[in-house]
Amino acid sequence: MEKRPTLRFLAGREDAGSTPDPAAPKLFGEFSKKLIIPLMGHSYFIECQKCEYKSEEITMGVGFLFGNIDDILHALRGNDKKTVQLLKHRKQIHTHYSRGYSLYQCRNCKSLENKCHLTLYNQQGDLIFQTESYCRSCQKAREYMPEDSDNETIPDLCCPKCHQQDLKVLLGILWD
Numbered sequence: 529m530e531k532r533p534t535l536r537f538l539a540g541r542e543d544a545g546s547t548p549d550p551a552a553p554k555l556f557g558e559f560s561k562k563l564i565i566p567l568m569g570h571s572y573f574i575e576c577q578k579c580e581y582k583s584e585e586i587t588m589g590v591g592f593l594f595g596n597i598d599d600i601l602h603a604l605r606g607n608d609k610k611t612v613q614l615l616k617h618r619k620q621i622h623t624h625y626s627r628g629y630s631l632y633q634c635r636n637c638k639s640l641e642n643k644c645h646l647t648l649y650n651q652q653g654d655l656i657f658q659t660e661s662y663c664r665s666c667q668k669a670r671e672y673m674p675e676d677s678d679n680e681t682i683p684d685l686c687c688p689k690c691h692q693q694d695l696k697v698l699l700g701i702l703w704d
């Protein structure tokens with residue numbers, strides 16, 4: 529079991545003395561469930577209707593909760609983590625963008641990877657780092673597979689085993 533990142537609210541919920549982040553949602557309780565799901569992050573299981581494939585738990589979302597690089601570092605693994613730690617240590621990170629956990633699929637062999645997305649820019653606005661999902665067996669980058677949260681599906685996703693597009697997405701837990 530992998531360690532989950534520590535999730536916290538940015539809008540001064542926990543540390544009431546701080547200045548609220550203007551980008552953080554103020555009327556949180558008024559958001560509908562449909563809006564909250566992509567914001568909060570959640571987990572999926574994918575099941576194939578044609579073969580016996582069943583995925584591990586897939587985590588999606590949580591983009592806006594990653595308020596700073598330290599929070600994102602908890603979610604990174606391997607070389608991504610090492611590179612970002614180094615850039616942070618050298619104070620080269622000026623701005624960052626993360627859409628949180630994302631799902632990637634290789635167009636060729638249909639292998640899947642679920643990892644945290646992150647893009648970093650320096651002071652000049654140059655891209656200095658971008659997470660990539662790399663398929664070693666095909667020697668190419670996997671494609672980002674965005675979810676369709678209205679319909680609770682992931683369009684164009686193929687079964688990694690039988691390669692057919694007949695998958696059922698089962699919503700797992702919501703994190704808060």
Ligand SMILES: [Zn+2]
Pocket residue numbers: 634635636637638639663664665666667
């Ligand atoms: Zn591949």
Ligand SMILES: [Zn+2]
Pocket residue numbers: 576577578579580581687688689690691692
């Ligand atoms: Zn299948």
